[in-house]
Amino acid sequence: MSVRVRLTLSYAGFLMLAGVLLLAAVWVFLLRYVPDRAMLINPDDQPGHGVFPVRSALLDVFAPKAAAVLAFLLVFGLLGGWILAGRMLAPLSRITHATRMATNGSLSHRIRLPGREDEFRELADAFDTMLAGLEAHIAEQRRFAANASHELRTPLAISKALLDVARTDPNHDTGALIERLHSVNARAIDLTEALLLVSRAERRSFTREHVDLSLMAEEATETLLPLAEKHGVTIETGGDIAFTNGSPALLLQLTTNLVHNAIVHNLPDQGAVWVNTGVNPDVHPKTVVLTVENTGEKLTAQLASTLAEPFRRGTERVHTDHAGVGLGLAIVKTIADAHDGTLTVTPRPVGGISVTVELPATCASHPGR
Structure with a gap:
């Protein structure tokens, strides 16, 4: 069962229990102050000719009314509980919607839950803060990846250009070419090691x-x-x-x-x-x-x-x-x-x-x- 159904049944059940306790209290009160039997008195104040069972008659009247009250409370509790549960759980629907959008890759969406400060508002604000942090982190990672790709591409492009020059110009100074390639390669290695160091530190994969x-x-x-x-x-x-x-x-x-x-x-x-x-x-x-x-x-x-x-x-x-x-x-x-x-x-x-x-x-x- 959904949370809304369970809350509805809880509200209705609690209302029914309160009604039963209230009717039981009324019945106990009536039994305490109403005699079991009473003599019938005629209008001329003459002694009656029989005994009237008061409690039995009272039960015949009270039971149908109590059943009607309990039926009303049941219907009222289910209907009112359903409405109240829906109103209380409405913020969760917005949070769920935002979660699904984040799962699909949309991190720019924010809940911005209105209303007074309560547990749902705190949860929504915390979720918005988390989304903002994730959006900033992913944007930073994308910039970092783009910059790293550009930086790594540069020495590779230089090396290719130097090799093309050496291939097309046999009289090119081989020593200078090797020295230049060594410098470009050293820069590419330094950059790769730096990227690996950044990755290692970000994962916190080290012993303290x-x-x-x-x-x-x-x-x-x-x-x-x-x-x-x-x-x-x-x-x-x-x-x-x-x-x-x-x-x-x-x-x-x-x-x-x-x-x-x-x-x-x-x-x-x-x-x-x-x-x-x-x-x-x-x-x-x-x-x-x-x-x-x-x-x-x-x-x-x-x-x-x-x-x-x-x-x-x-x-x-x-x-x-x-x-x-x-x-x-x-x-x-x-x-x-x-x-x-x-x-x-x-x-x-x-x-x-x-x-x-x-x-x-x-x-x-x-x-x-």
Whole structure:
């Protein structure tokens, strides 16, 4: 049976039970105050010649009336219950309709249930919020797939063009061709590995361990120190011990990406990068913070807020020899999300950007070295 039928039967059954109890109470009341038998009295106040059975006569009158009342209550309960159940379940029909549309791929539909705040309104609002999140996520995934396809197509197209040139021009410099193909292939491999890393982080298919972000920062800066010296960039590392739970490999990749971006997207010479870690005790629960700042050209807040999107590069800030694959900060954001953290990118007033990653702290986090 449908929910509406069951609710209707429940309403009618409850109404019938209430009617039976009420009629039973009336009958008990009558039995208490009405004698079993009574003498017949004639108008002349002479003694009667028999006894009249009062309760028996009362039952003959009461029973048909009670049956009629119960029949009326049954019909009224079924009809009223059906109407009330329909009115109460009407929001579920709208929610079901929206669910079916979402199942068929239409995520732009919203319930927008009117009326006062109740459980159905809360359910509809929660469903609308879920649909909005799914629509935004799928749109982002489609953009990411389109951008990834475009980025992967570019090195393949370049390789094909180089091979066509070598085939049609036998006198072409083979060494230069091989060097160019090696560079294009290396870029395609880097992009593929970056895409795999993003996919792995999004699936959260990693084992969590105790990780100190300050050690990750030191390791990343030591690894990238030759690149910084090549670009004439100085790196300063400081802060406190900052423990969190996560994947050491992914968190090292996160830190390395931040420091690498800060180095290559910097001033042409005499640039600087500051890497700091610490614990934020002002929030509950406590969090650990990794901040990477760098000098550079002045950026607007609007442009800075888009740098974490996949394949978004600040054109004016990209060096041709280290342009990357456009997934540096996107990978950082994905890894931070996978560790229940946040990524914040803000422009520095004097130029450059400040990138802050905030992750949940563990009990071992404490200030000081």
